[in-house]
Amino acid sequence: MGLARGEGLTLAALCIFGAVLFALPLGLLAKVGLTGGGLPSLDPLREALASGSVRRAAWNSLESSALSGLAALVLGTGLALILGLSDVRAKGVAVFALLLPMMIPPQVTAIAWVQALGPSSVVLNTLGLAPPPGSAHPLYTPFGVMLLLSVQHTPLVLLVVLAALRTLPREMTEAARIFGARPFRLLRRVILPLLAPTLAAGFMLAFVSALGNFGILAILGIPARYTTLPVLIWNRLSSFGPGALADVAVISMLLAGVSLVAIALQFAMQRRMRSAVVGPPQPPLRIALGPLRPVAEGVLAVYVAITLLLPLTALTATALVKTYGLPLTAETLTFGNFAEVLLRQGSTLRAFGNSTLVAGGAALVIAGLAILIGHAATRRGGGLPRRFGAGFATVADVSYAIPGLVISIAFILTFIRPLPVVGVSLYNTLGIIFLAYLTAFLSIGLKSVVAAYGQLDPALEDAARVSGARYGMRMRRVFAPLVAPAAASGAILVFLTAYNEVTVSALLWSTGNETIGTAIFNYEDGGYTTLAAAMSCVTVVATMLLMAALDRVGRRLPPGVVPWRA
Known part of the structure; x- marks a missing residue:
């Protein structure tokens, strides 16, 4: 069975996406790490190990x-x-x-x-x-x-x-x-x-x-x-x-x-x-x-x-004292640290806004990509779409397993120069962090969607075809609504992971483009312990609220999609 025009264009677009965000960065990293004098060589690795x-x-x-x-x-x-x-x-x-x-x-x-x-x-x-x-x-x-x-x-x-x-x-x-x-x-x-x-x-x-x-x-x-x-x-x-x-x-x-x-x-x-x-x-x-x-x-x-209550209690207590090391008493109690990070510190306010923007954007894009890739990966009868979808899922899993700092280095190598044609550089912008999140966390959003596709009746595809529905209509009217709860679940997991992470953004952030993870790390590294604790408390509360939202969405999902709802 040949590919419909819409399906072919979708696969072509996904191929370009995969080349730009997976093959090109990791390929450039391999080129730098495995070449010497412009030729393939293990000498750089041997020199590093020396x-x-x-x-x-x-x-x-x-x-x-x-x-x-x-x-x-x-x-x-x-x-x-x-x-x-x-x-x-x-x-x-x-x-x-x-x-x-x-x-x-x-x-x-x-x-x-x-x-x-x-x-x-x-x-x-x-x-x-x-x-x-x-x-x-x-x-x-x-x-x-x-x-x-x-x-x-x-x-x-x-x-x-x-x-x-x-x-x-x-x-x-x-x-x-x-x-x-x-x-x-x-x-x-x-x-x-x-x-x-x-x-x-x-x-x-x-x-x-x-x-x-x-x-x-x-x-x-x-x-x-x-x-x-x-x-x-x-x-x-x-x-x-x-x-x-x-x-x-x-x-x-x-x-x-x-x-x-x-x-x-x-x-x-x-x-x-x-x-x-x-x-x-x-x-x-x-x-x-x-x-x-x-x-x-x-x-x-x-x-x-x-493992949970003791450290969180200590974190909260540190955020509520005037100076780190003082006991928590009526005289030392203050909410000034929270006011500082939430109301007065421009860098922390930017960090919350930046993390919400890039993590939310990555979650939404990954949800949409997961619906398209998951459909191809579970398509009945094999063929090019299924091989492509399975290959894309494997590449996503490998990218998730690669440490975030490695992905950061690969993206710096790829985007440190201005982009061709437009002449704009993504280095030192939120754009490079957003693209790195897509590469690092696609696997998280994809797994629940693939599982949801696996539970659908394969006859749905045939029935929609017989009814004259083209690829675009089948995706909009049949498959996207059916797997939307799983895509939403995966998107929330992606948001939770990206919202707080520091491993990917540790090398990609710059002044004005801070994320929550880098802001907390920089506070602690700079000796502002009480401010780091206050910002960490806010982050923990946000994480718990998001997990509660995922739990609510999980009531309409199959068992096992949301981990704690067995």
Whole structure:
């Protein structure tokens, strides 16, 4: 079956989009990192690896990512098994609370924990439990870096394992229970072996996310003298400016290469451990814990209190005192920090406006692109559209896995010169941040839409064709309305991710084009701790409101599209 004119034009437009925002930037990055004297060569990479600072940063990146990934795997799997297999109460609320740290920007997480546990902690000083003044901060160590990376990425593993538990066949677990298998034996002999590919995917997801994390690695790693590749890239580019592009492009290629190797290993392990005994989503198994249920619920409550309530309480307390380090009393209480960042600081007001503009614009554009790409990727009968859609989705997944700083370097290389014909440069504008967001976060908005297309009756396409509907009308009148809730869900997730991020924009922002993430990081880096805390509190409240909006939209979506609405 040939392509209709409208469908052909759509695919051509998407090809141009993919070439400009995926192939060209990453191709230029590869050209700089893998050429020497104008010819393909590995000499730039060898020269980079000959540097002691690069080798140390590479080792620190691998070490922190691997160890924090393992910790996140253990914690996330344990929490998922409690929530997914037992009869604990208030599961929706628990999952929402456990996933919230993932949606809070990593730089905010780092700031909150630093303020919760240090000698100047407002909470500890108020309670009289603060370490002596001048004591070394317990988080300014490699262990502190890995601890917070584990906390940040445990929800990722939780999400992946919960989704897998919904597809496990109940027949096998019920048969094992009928034959007398107790819960721990059932877990060890049946459930965990079936989850092996998912556990590999969860570890690699946590590993790659930690590898590209910038907020935690910068705020904790720089004082701890524990430099990783993302921080090394940021240090060199911020110290030497655009003239250091060639140097940092080579380091970025090294970082991207490690990420791609991790993804390849994940696919290889999943193929070797693949099991064909999964089915469609079904009611989850509910193992009655009996007298152990209060213990399991207590474990969940304590984990939420430690990883969410404690740092957020410290963050709020710091935002409410006149000077960082004072105890929170009636005399030291002030709302001046909030007034400063919300009413008087022009840079922070611009940051909120800029982040809303570029994150909102990226979310809307990605929602529209996801509807078009998802239709092609799930089209019945294969052919060029389906191969194109599947290929585009794969490229989007790879771009999402590549650390944000690498994408930033690629976009600087691509757009630092004026655009052909128009003669306008996007460098040092919001436009380059907007385009980088499209590349970095398309995968987030695409997944829920592809899942929604997969649940539609394939006969809809044939019925619309028989009725004489051309491609444009089929998309407007049939498919777009049906997948619109999933597209809206994906758009909100994209907005949540882009609104608070710092990894992509850390190297792309400029005066007048600040984002929320860079403004918070700059406040903390400049020593304005109370202002950083106030702005972080506002960001957390905005994130919670947006998650509540996503929860409301999720009531009309299939189970699993919104993570905490199982």
